[in-house]
Amino acid sequence: MNFQKVPLAPSIYFVGVPIGTARDITLRALDVLASAHVLAAEDTRSLRKLMEIHGVPLEGRRIIALHDHSGNKVIEGLLDAVKSGKSVAYASEAGMPLIADPGFELSRAAAEAGVGQTCAPGASAVLTALALAGLPTDAFHFAGFLPSAKGARRSALEGLKDTRATLAFYESPKRIGATLQDAALVLGETRRAAVCRELTKKFEEVVRGTLEELAERYQSASVKGEIVLLVDRGNLPDVSEIDIETALKDAMERMSMRDAVDAVSVAHKTPRRKVYQLALDMGK
Numbered sequence: 556m557n558f559q560k561v562p563l564a565p566s567i568y569f570v571g572v573p574i575g576t577a578r579d580i581t582l583r584a585l586d587v588l589a590s591a592h593v594l595a596a597e598d599t600r601s602l603r604k605l606m607e608i609h610g611v612p613l614e615g616r617r618i619i620a621l622h623d624h625s626g627n628k629v630i631e632g633l634l635d636a637v638k639s640g641k642s643v644a645y646a647s648e649a650g651m652p653l654i655a656d657p658g659f660e661l662s663r664a665a666a667e668a669g670v671g672q673t674c675a676p677g678a679s680a681v682l683t684a685l686a687l688a689g690l691p692t693d694a695f696h697f698a699g700f701l702p703s704a705k706g707a708r709r710s711a712l713e714g715l716k717d718t719r720a721t722l723a724f725y726e727s728p729k730r731i732g733a734t735l736q737d738a739a740l741v742l743g744e745t746r747r748a749a750v751c752r753e754l755t756k757k758f759e760e761v762v763r764g765t766l767e768e769l770a771e772r773y774q775s776a777s778v779k780g781e782i783v784l785l786v787d788r789g790n791l792p793d794v795s796e797i798d799i800e801t802a803l804k805d806a807m808e809r810m811s812m813r814d815a816v817d818a819v820s821v822a823h824k825t826p827r828r829k830v831y832q833l834a835l836d837m838g839k
Contacts, residue, residue, distance in 0.1 A: 571677020
């Protein structure tokens with residue numbers, strides 16, 4: 556047994572669990588699962604199995620189900636447990652709670668009620684994919700799951716087209732072919748991308764190529780398992796500070812600084828805070 560029973564302060568403990576290989580769990584996560592007065596999980600069976608693998612006994616504790624359809628009573632019960640001096644551990648089915656997984660409502664309710672919360676961090680599929688894909692990691696935008704309907708999916712991709720970061724999505728194996736076709740159409744066929752499948756598991760696979768190449772590969776392919784799709788930021792035009800300053804100077808002759816900052820930020824697709832700081836520097 557690699558865990559220790561430790562005294563835990565009355566609080567909500569968000570526990571990161573493996574995304575595949577059971578041994579990817581941290582020792583601290585095992586300590587929390589062994590020691591918490593109350594256990595809650597997105598999937599009670601998967602948490603029970605994980606605890607059995609690592610020899611963490613339930614010792615009379617039952618695991619409370621908390622998922623998107625649980626309702627407010629479950630959350631209120633967990634908060635009441637903390638208020639009465641107990642520790643509560645919550646785990647998603649896989650990976651980190653709240654990251655395209657349940658847990659946000661519990662976290663928000665705890666914050667509003669002034670209930671303490673902390674995290675025993677663990678594996679994350681999106682971070683694992685970024686480490687393996689061979690795409691830039693200096694900045695990335697995690698967009699979770701794209702809409703399942705074609706029109707809504709294309710609209711969502713259109714909104715991300717000019718994002719200056721590697722795009723990261725979770726996707727169903729049933730929809731990966733259609734998503735890649737839409738991504739190639741909206742974002743551009745030549746953008747580099749990677750399909751990361753079954754990460755940390757026996758059949759882990761990372762397939763790299765352009766969106767056009769990947770769309771063709773997965774058009775009719777039958778695939779299984781959890782998928783992370785990463786897409787490079789593309790060859791977006793660079794905007795120099797001189798260009799922005801020139802636009803600001805012209806705009807501030809015709810409108811207030813606030814309106815000028817908003818207009819230039821939108822026109823040059825540049826973060827508002829950067830444009831605002833330039834406007835302040837110009838004023839000095």
